[in-house]
Amino acid sequence: MEQENILTALRTAFPEAVLDASVPPTDPAVVIRPGDLAAVMAFLKAEPRGYSMLLDLTCVDWPDRPDRFEMVYHVFSPASYKRLRVKAALPADGPAIASLTPLWKNADWLEREVFDMFGVRFEGHPNLCRLFMYDGFEGHPLRKDYPLRKRQPRIPMRSTP
Amino acid sequence: MPGNFLSTRFDAMLAWGRKFSLFHYPFVTACCGMEYMSAACAHFDIDRFGAGWTRFSPRQSDLLLVVGTIAQKLAPVLKTVYDQMTEPKWVIAFGACTVSGGIYDNYAVVQGIDRIIPVDIYIPGCPPRPEMVLDGLLKLQEKIKTQGQVWRWNKKTS
Numbered sequence A: 001m002e003q004e005n006i007l008t009a010l011r012t013a014f015p016e017a018v019l020d021a022s023v024p025p026t027d028p029a030v031v032i033r034p035g036d037l038a039a040v041m042a043f044l045k046a047e048p049r050g051y052s053m054l055l056d057l058t059c060v061d062w063p064d065r066p067d068r069f070e071m072v073y074h075v076f077s078p079a080s081y082k083r084l085r086v087k088a089a090l091p092a093d094g095p096a097i098a099s100l101t102p103l104w105k106n107a108d109w110l111e112r113e114v115f116d117m118f119g120v121r122f123e124g125h126p127n128l129c130r131l132f133m134y135d136g137f138e139g140h141p142l143r144k145d146y147p148l149r150k151r152q153p154r155i156p157m158r159s160t161p
Numbered sequence B: 001m002p003g004n005f006l007s008t009r010f011d012a013m014l015a016w017g018r019k020f021s022l023f024h025y026p027f028v029t030a031c032c033g034m035e036y037m038s039a040a041c042a043h044f045d046i047d048r049f050g051a052g053w054t055r056f057s058p059r060q061s062d063l064l065l066v067v068g069t070i071a072q073k074l075a076p077v078l079k080t081v082y083d084q085m086t087e088p089k090w091v092i093a094f095g096a097c098t099v100s101g102g103i104y105d106n107y108a109v110v111q112g113i114d115r116i117i118p119v120d121i122y123i124p125g126c127p128p129r130p131e132m133v134l135d136g137l138l139k140l141q142e143k144i145k146t147q148g149q150v151w152r153w154n155k156k157t158s
Helices: A002-013 A034-045 A107-118 B010-019 B032-040 B072-084 B096-100 B130-146
Strands: A018-022 A029-032 A053-061 A069-077 A082-090 A096-098 A121-123 B024-028 B063-067 B090-094 B121-123
Touching: A002 A018, A002 A034, A029 A034, A034 A069, A034 A082, A034 A096, A053 A107, A082 A096, A107 A121, B010 B130, B024 B032, B024 B072, B032 B063, B032 B090, B032 B130, B063 B072, B090 B096, B090 B130, B121 B130
Parallel strands: A029 A082, A096 A121, B024 B063, B063 B090, B090 B121
Antiparallel strands: A018 A029, A053 A069, A069 A082
């Protein structure tokens, strides 16, 4: 019941931003407009909602959709012990969304990982550079169109028989 | 004639000395490290075969044990460590990842460390049992025993 309450509260506070909301068997999920992300997350973090923990932040590549990159944010409320999933779809061409680093410090490295693997740009991020791959690596390896066997070695490879 | 001396070839003696004094450098990056610890510590104890000295400086070691996945990001580091080791030196590829990349056939992982440095002994397994490690060590000792012994002063330096 309480899970539906947060969805209702979101719909009331952001009638334009909330595109879809559902309560699957697991956690409630809400799909929002990408431009309203910062406002929605600030609303969720503030009391009395109290979703003060950003558990994870990642991206999914749906190559067949026009809005190909779907950002997924998992937030958690320690007081009510409730989780919520927030999604926002970004276009294939130049995907960008607001950074959550002003709200949560741990968003820093999570967003750098998503930038590294998917090439999503986070506006307002203090240091948006690759987290895992090395300097000189080209492309974003978790995009579905990254060639499966493409290698980018840093040093020349020996030829083996 | 009193039996107070031993006759041998110098190369054979050198090989015998070298195979029983392998100072190893453990380049441990992943889960195979657990099996390495098991092989190196009291239960399986590679010290029984003269390879008990762990040197954490490549300049003092002559056996490079590459244990665990080598990412492309790490490849230059492994190459540098190998280049820093003094001759004679040997390399053991410990575990499936170092042998062939293992299950990681992707953008991030080197498909076998022999793409970077020469390897003497390959120990497959994910991870290999300590018995396999000991077997690999014995095979390396056999190789050291039978291979030509390289001399520093035999090498031509101009």
